[in-house]
Amino acid sequence: MIEEIFSNILIYFVVIPVLMLAGLALCKNIKQIRAVALVGSIALMALSVYVLVDYLQLRAAGETAQMLYTDSWQWFGPLNIHLAVGVDGISIAMLLLSAIILFTGTFASWKIDPMPKEFFLWLILLSTGVFGFFISIDLFTMFMFYEVALIPMYLLIGVWGSGKKNYSAMKLTLMLMGGSAFLMLGLIGIYYHSAPEGGQLTWNLIEISQNNAIDRDWQYFLFPMTFVGFGVLGAMFPFHTWSPDGHASAPTAVSMLHAGVLMKLGGYGCFRVAIYLMPEAANDLAWIFLILTGISVVYGAFSACVQTDLKYINAYSSVSHCGLVLFAILMLNTTAMTGAIMQMLSHGLMTALFFALIGMIYGRTHTRDIREMGGLMKIMPFLAVCYVIAGMASLGLPGLSGFVAEMTIFVGSFQHTDMFHRVFTIVACCSIVITAVYILRVVGKLLFGPVQDEHHLQLTDATWWERFSTVSLIICVAAIGCFPGFFSDLISFTFSENIFKVLGIN
């Protein structure tokens, strides 16, 4: 049994973080901690690249199964809970994203203080949950990993955060737990309807989908449960307010991981569980959530226009961008859904870059208020140029990731035969102008113009580890922006009619 488990490559996505945890426990000084975190995250990155290459080769060799590397080991017999793993192109993309952000997040916390060991322990525990979530195809283990990823956030913000950290940590955790409550209800409901009368109940995603046993009435109940449950983490209006406060108080690396990866758990869950398992309800009820997410997109962007705290601006911008993810998923067509996943990747990298840069700037100026800063381009040109690039990615400059993701979403959504959907697409399109307004407002105030504060003239530009982490993220953002075809092919395989039944309904 044990040997069998370790012969599956996916399990190492959980094993490596666990080993890292053990290694961290033994560390005595900051150098060892950094070494463990670095070696671990590099190993994870190498592993995800290897899986990606191997996956592409298998597909090229004609492998047509929905998920590859699937395996299932019984964990708790009476409830038929398994540790079931399997990945497709989307999960691999998400794994890669998580590994990259963990890696750059390590650099961003190079000088974390106090208690670096404890900080990294919680951070790695969080990552264990993230990686576990993306490889699982068993609803129960998925939910377990989901919770593992959420809980450390409370301590990471509460202990290492800044500002109103206790309030924010509490709020974030409670709201996400509220979402989890819905989610748990939904998942249990799914389990009890996972097989036809007399059949063996199961938590396995693929089996549930094949059984197709959830009747329409139950779907009407379970779809909103799961969609809202995951949607809370995906910052869906009106359950997004944990995001600005949470991000504002969180330390840099936590903001990066949270906005970069954790919020993606929400979007991922929405299509992998809610839409995949309940196609009829998704088709019938999508319009309700489409309105909510459409509001998110524009509303988040407008809110970002008047904020003065860098992190608040970015948090509201995340509400807008993540709203677009859910919006596109609900369009229920291949192109838009592919765009949604690209937007997840793009937003993950971009926002991690933003938070990393904000952390670096805050570490120097000790303020995040844009009214108190100005002319940073002159003082720290490297960071400022990176900030401009991040901003350009965010407002959708071609050649960077935001553009391809947004355009895939808009073109895909506009292909919808229904007038309502097309009108809403136009509403969502408006966000590209509002995004430009708030991004240029920040860039103009923060980086350009005369220097606001004399004391800032003494500040230094980025250190080598800071350069390393920002440059790696920029390279990834540019890679998606310049070679979108590769990612789009990787993703769109999953969104075919024989896998996603909902695509066949229209």
Add this chain to the structure above:
Amino acid sequence: MDQTIPLLILALPLCMFLVLGLTGHKMSHKMAGILGTLGMGTALVLAYTTAFTYFFGGNFVDEAGNRLQHIVFNYDWLAFTDNLVIRLGFLLDPISAMMLVVITTISFMVHLYSLGYMHGEKGFQRYYAFLSLFSFSMLGLVVATNIFQMYIFWELVGASSYLLIGFYYTKPSAVSASKKAFIVTRFADLGFLIGILILSFYSNTFDFVTMTQAPGNVLASTGGAVFMGGSVLTWALVLIFMGGMGKSAMMPLHIWLPDAMEGPTPVSALIHAATMVVAGVFLVARMFPVYLVEEVALEIVTWVGALTALYAAIVACTQVDIKRVLAFSTISQIAFMVVSLGVARPELHEGVGYMASMFHLFTHAMFKALLFLGAGALIHAVHSNDFTSMGGLRKHMPITHITFLIGCLAIAGIYPFAGFFSKDEILVAAYSNSMMWGIWMTAVAGLTAFYMFRLYYRIFWWNNPDYSKHHHTPHDAPWTMTLPLILLATVSCVAGFIPFGELVTWNREAYEIHLNYPIAITSVVVALCAIGLATIMYRKENSLPDKVADKVKGLWTAAYHRFYFDELYLFITHKIIFNLVSRPIAWFDRQIIDGTMDKFAEVTNKASEAIKGLQSGRVQSYVLVYLLGALLVGVVTVICMVL
């Protein structure tokens, strides 16, 4: 055609951008400047070769002698669906070949000129990197094989324009000008994007060749769908034109262009006079056959152009900043091209409007770049943008004077300078469409001659101020700056004799241009009268201009304030978007949405506060409650038994 040369034309500027952008800070100024200029020079030679091969190589005409649209390469970049694919390609046809020549010529001149003009500026390498980025984007735009490729480069052009306008990033006015330019054009691009979405939804293709070869199919595919009184295709075309209005600074989206003069002057010459601002004209020209099937859209194009032409010409008569005069003159001249496209119909003189528009685009690029570079030389010498601090400069700067005069004559449309020929064709097209447009445009042409010579006389004649207060008397610029002036002046003299009708026509069928004498003579007479008027008013310092301004005080003040469009823009952005939309939304979010969440927590807290007394841990109170409970039960039991 071989792929290598076209590929290199695009790749060279891009490589220059990457090299100068990434390693520029390690280079000396001289090195960076020479590298950038050489790169552009090579691209220039390659573009000339390509255009020459296309026009005169003989391989690109069909049996009937019509020029062909040739796709040199077309790589899939991102496939949305089977039919909707973004491809990055290189479409060679008359207008793209012409644009290759225009862009590389002006860009090279500006590269060369900037060696002198930007000498010693901080961020010199960055400047050259951005210039290369711009050239790359603009070249990519004109050779686009599909509308989405055009949109991609359209956005890149916008971004590089943003970077160049904000080049002096410590100057708040430059920063806000660049922001304004980006946001206004972004707003226009929203229209462009929606237009693309609508068009591609119905026609199921992005491809220009497919769309324009059978424009009737595009119309048929909409199935006569109507939206708010207009056919869907009209909506799509008008929205696409809205993108063009943003880039080409058509009213009311022109407000960013005068402010964009905050950028370095060579940038204004390259981007905001000769190349980027004609992108909107190019866009309509590229889609022209589709516009033809929906004449309502062309009517709208004409009206927008005509109103803009008149408006900008009036405003140009009142400005004192020489770059702003030139900016409004640019707006007005681009509007000429737009009108020309708008009035073009295949049945009217074989669609002369289309040819005239492209011809004017070509000649205007040359003489307007010349004027801007001349203005740069003046600013360089006098250190001021206002012509009130100039005057009598003809003696100090002879080369600048002569070349500037040639530019003014060309734009005024005096024979035999370039502007005469192209403007004449535009007027022919306008008259053939309707008398009204003909008279309207002739009047604007007269205004053009007037404000240009007002500018000319105020700079070079008027009075002889004492320049000894300056740390040096004004003098002609170094050769890197005068050489482009001389070259462009030469082109402005001879470009009119290019047989444009044989090269660029709407259906790529060659025909011969005939001068229409009545129209040509009228327009020259009008222009000469306007110049005469300007001579009387501005040749020597006098009080006549002030008197005239006093006579039409209301109009003058309004025109001087550009008819308050900027105030309107500020009102919309600050008062409406910020104060009436964003702030309430942010407040709503914090107070209502988040307040509700906080209230939940508070209520939960209060509720637990209220009931936590029940578990105080004091045995006495538990016993009391127990006894009371027992008593209650006893009483109830007794009552029940009694009943």
